[in-house]
Amino acid sequence: MSGCGNNDFIVRKAKKEDASKILELIKELAVFEKCPDSVKISAKQLEEDGFGEAPAYGCFVAENLSGNIIGFALYFPRYSTWYGKTLFLEDLYIKADYRKNGIGKQLVKEIAKVAKEKSLRRIDFNVLKWNPAKQFYKKLGAVNASENEDFEIYHFYEDAIKSLVQI
Ligand SMILES: CC(C)(COP(=O)(O)OP(=O)(O)OC[C@H]1O[C@@H](n2cnc3c(N)ncnc32)[C@H](O)[C@@H]1OP(=O)(O)O)[C@@H](O)C(=O)NCCC(=O)NCCS
Incomplete structure (x- = not known):
């Protein structure tokens, strides 16, 4: 257990059964990021992709004393x-009532442990320009690469992929 008082929590590897709760938090994060309609994934897809023979992603969850997943x-x-x-850190999210108790830091530490065990040289992630989480990451030692590099983020979405395969 880490934290203090009512804010005790544990961090553990996610299990297949956590998929629907994780999806709920993914949707909350999308609302926070002002893109509520962008989540196209289902709990079933999360289960299949993360907990099969060759998992496409890894996930850690934080649980409160009642066993509820809070981040x-x-x-x-x-x-x-x-x-x-x-490693690419795709999502990090702590439910609003549980923030500023060291949970986010503990989750990032778990990802850092994975990177260190594999002797990796970098963990990547994107942060929206207006997100105060920038201060959180900087406090943990992250560098804002876009301040020093001129890269912009591009995506080929589904329509572009469909067009591309026909050219
Ligand atoms: C960003 C987020 C994950 C941080 O999680 P958290 O559990 O509140 O952070 P912690 O309590 O572990 O904070 C670790 C340190 O960062 C600081 N910190 C946390 N949030 C901060 C903020 N918004 N601004 C400045 N400092 C912050 C804490 O004060 C703490 O400092 P300390 O070690 O000196 O005490 C959480 O606020 C969150 O889920 N936000 C909404 C979603 C989001 O923005 N996710 C990131 C998407 S890129």
Whole structure:
């Protein structure tokens, strides 16, 4: 147990049975990020992708004393031609009532432990420009690469993928 008083919590690896709760938190994070309609994934897909023979992602959850999941961190392996294998931290979310109790820090620590065990040189993630979480990450030692580099983030969404395969 970590934390103090009513804010005791544990951090553990996510299990298949956690998928629907994780999806709830993914949706809460999407609302927080002002993109409530962007979550296209289902609990079934999360189950299949994260808990099969070759999991596409890893996930840690934080639980309160009552066994309720109050936060999660989801990551997956990535590859950099500069740094080799890296991890991408896709989501980190703590429910509003439980913030500022060290839970986010503990979840990032678990991801860092995974990176260190695999001797990885970098953990990547994106933060929205207006998100105060920037201060949280900086406090933990993260560097805002977009301050020093001119990269912009691009995506090929489904429609673009469909068009691309036809050109
Ligand atoms: C960002 C977030 C994950 C932080 O989790 P948390 O459990 O509240 O953070 P912690 O309590 O572990 O904080 C660790 C340190 O960062 C500081 N910190 C946390 N949030 C902060 C903020 N918004 N601004 C400045 N500092 C902050 C804490 O004060 C603490 O400092 P200390 O170690 O000196 O005491 C949480 O606020 C959250 O879920 N926010 C909404 C979703 C989000 O923005 N996710 C990230 C998407 S990129």
